[in-house]
Amino acid sequence: SWSAISTILFRLFIRLPYIRNLVSKELEKADKTISQKCREIYCNEKFLTNLPKKGMKSEKILEEFRRYQKLIKLDFKGGRVSGAVYSTMSEEVINLVTSVYRETAYSNPLHPEVFPNITKMEAEIIRMVLNLYHGDENCCGSITSGGTESIVLAIKAYRDYARSVRGIRKPEIVVPQTAHAAFNKACQYFCIKCRSIPIDPKTFKADVKAMERAVNGNTILLVGSACGYPHGIIDDIQALAKVARKYNIPLHVDCCLGGFLVPFVNDAGFHIDPVDFSVPGVTSISCDTHKYGFTPKGSSIIMYSDKKYRQFQYSFTTEWPGGIYISPTIAGSRCGGNIATCWAALLHYGYNGYVESTRKILTVQRRIMNELEKVDGLYVLGEPLLSVIAFGSKKFDIYRLT
Numbered sequence: 001s002w003s004a005i006s007t008i009l010f011r012l013f014i015r016l017p018y019i020r021n022l023v024s025k026e027l028e029k030a031d032k033t034i035s036q037k038c039r040e041i042y043c044n045e046k047f048l049t050n051l052p053k054k055g056m057k058s059e060k061i062l063e064e065f066r067r068y069q070k071l072i073k074l075d076f077k078g079g080r081v082s083g084a085v086y087s088t089m090s091e092e093v094i095n096l097v098t099s100v101y102r103e104t105a106y107s108n109p110l111h112p113e114v115f116p117n118i119t120k121m122e123a124e125i126i127r128m129v130l131n132l133y134h135g136d137e138n139c140c141g142s143i144t145s146g147g148t149e150s151i152v153l154a155i156k157a158y159r160d161y162a163r164s165v166r167g168i169r170k171p172e173i174v175v176p177q178t179a180h181a182a183f184n185k186a187c188q189y190f191c192i193k194c195r196s197i198p199i200d201p202k203t204f205k206a207d208v209k210a211m212e213r214a215v216n217g218n219t220i221l222l223v224g225s226a227c228g229y230p231h232g233i234i235d236d237i238q239a240l241a242k243v244a245r246k247y248n249i250p251l252h253v254d255c256c257l258g259g260f261l262v263p264f265v266n267d268a269g270f271h272i273d274p275v276d277f278s279v280p281g282v283t284s285i286s287c288d289t290h291k292y293g294f295t296p297k298g299s300s301i302i303m304y305s306d307k308k309y310r311q312f313q314y315s316f317t318t319e320w321p322g323g324i325y326i327s328p329t330i331a332g333s334r335c336g337g338n339i340a341t342c343w344a345a346l347l348h349y350g351y352n353g354y355v356e357s358t359r360k361i362l363t364v365q366r367r368i369m370n371e372l373e374k375v376d377g378l379y380v381l382g383e384p385l386l387s388v389i390a391f392g393s394k395k396f397d398i399y400r401l402t
Contacts, residue, residue: 041071087294096348097296097341107336110327118336121343125289128346129301132263133255133276133285140310141303142328143339147256148182149330150286150302153313154252155186155221157284157304160312161250162220173221174214176206176235178228180254193218204382204390206235212243219247225254226262226275231381232388234258234272241281250283250309256300258386259287261358264351265386268359272385277305284309292357292387295345298338361387 013019056064076085087093104118112119126141135141144150155173162168172193175183179196187194195214200207206224215222222244224235237253244251253275255262265272276285288300304310317325325332349357362385369389372378377395384390392398 041073045071086291093294093345093348096344100340100344101296101337104337104340105335107340108333109336109339110333115336118339122339125339125343125346126301126303129287129289130277130303133287133303134274134278135303135305136277138306139277139303140307141301142310142313143342144300144302144329145298145331145334145338146290146300147180147254147286147288148185150256150288150300151180151182151252151254152186152189153302153329154284154286154304155183155192156190157309157313158221158250158252159190159192161309164312166220168218168220170218171220172216172218173223174211174219175223176211176225176228178204178206178230178233179223179225180229180256183223183254192220195219202382204231204233206240208236208239208243211240212246215243215247215249219249222249222251223254224251224275226272227258227384227386227388228254229257229388231390232384232386233382234275234385236273237275237282238273238279241279244281244283251281252284252286253282254286256286256288257291257388259301260289260292260294260354261361261386264355264358265362267355268362270359270362270385277303289342289346292361293342293346293354294349294357295342296338298335299342365389 014023074081077089107115107118109115109118109122122143125143130139130141142153144153158173159171162171170193171190172195173183173187174195174197177196177199184194184196186192197207197210197214199205211222222240224237224240226234226237228235237251241251243249255275262272262275276282283305285303286300287303289295290297290299293299302313304313313328315325315327365384365387369380369384372380372389372391377393378391379393381390381392
């Protein structure tokens with residue numbers, strides 16, 4: 001396709017000595033800008049480099065902590081930050097999760113016999129989220145530290161599954177260009193080739209036909225987003241699932257960003273096509289609870305349609321002199337407090353609470369999108385249906401707006 005050809009030409013173009021020098025100069029300029037901003041933030045600050053010889057009193061530590069808090073200049077609590085912070089952080093919720101964390105901060109689900117309360121909460125969170133995504137009794141999952149870990153674990157599971165079941169030694173995944181960078185990170189970690197396919201230039205969705213052409217005997221996974229970070233576009237998951245079924249390849253749907261919007265959209269009075277386990281061919285979904293689930297940072301869910309995939313996510317060491325060591329996620333020890341606060345927040349908002357928050361978010365999103373389209377010289381990229389809007393201009397350099 002022309003998109004693929006243009007990508008190749010661009011890569012060749014930036015290798016030209018003159019262009020390479022221009023790029024280097026721009027990178028140097030960016031480095032200086034970032035360094036200058038850091039200097040402005042910390043110009044009058046001294047950094048601790050050694051432990052104090054004597055432990056400090058709690059009052060003194062809290063005094064220093066509050067001084068550090070003054071380094072924050074952006075009004076993220078007032079909604080003046082794009083992304084980064086997703087919760088309204090009401091006093092009621094803060095008090096709730098603080099109370100729960102106080103009692104679970106030093107718990108560790110690596111030892112379920114010691115902390116059965118955390119194990120129960122973890123199981124309940126996974127099943128509640130699975131049910132939101134129409135998972136049946138065969139579906140399963142794990143709680144992770146965030147969307148990146150959920151994606152990395154899925155890639156690890158599919159690599160090992162393909163090696164064991166299909167004998168694939170040179171694995172490849174096929175992703176749209178807009179797939180989250182965590183897929184590239186996972187491929188770097190696990191020596192997997194990531195075939196990043198240009199998207200449809202009009203809809204900004206994954207180019208399903210181009211992705212199908214990229215499938216070969218080493219393909220272990222197809223990927224779609226609901227929605228993607230760059231433009232807020234939901235890929236055609238049903239079309240991707242059809243390709244996945246045709247070639248008997250797993251399909252991962254990345255719902256990290258839209259995780260706690262997707263299940264509630266239709267009840268909130270809007271509409272999206274199914275992107276969950278109700279779509280035959282979808283074998284795994286990543287969903288962040290710590291975004292629009294409004295839980296404290298550090299929780300996400302990786303879900304599978306079948307335990308046969310999840311078992312390859314696990315790490316086993318049986319020859320260690322310290323005994324058999326098994327861990328379901330990348331971390332061995334995990335903070336049970338993260339699980340407990342996630343559990344508490346989910347119960348606090350409940351289904352109706354998330355429907356209402358989804359309604360508010362999408363109502364504002366539609367209003368912003370409509371107003372943008374009225375501005376001469378601006379246009380919205382594709383048809384974003386969730387919380388992200390990307391816009392461009394044919395009249396001026398859009399990056400100057402930043």
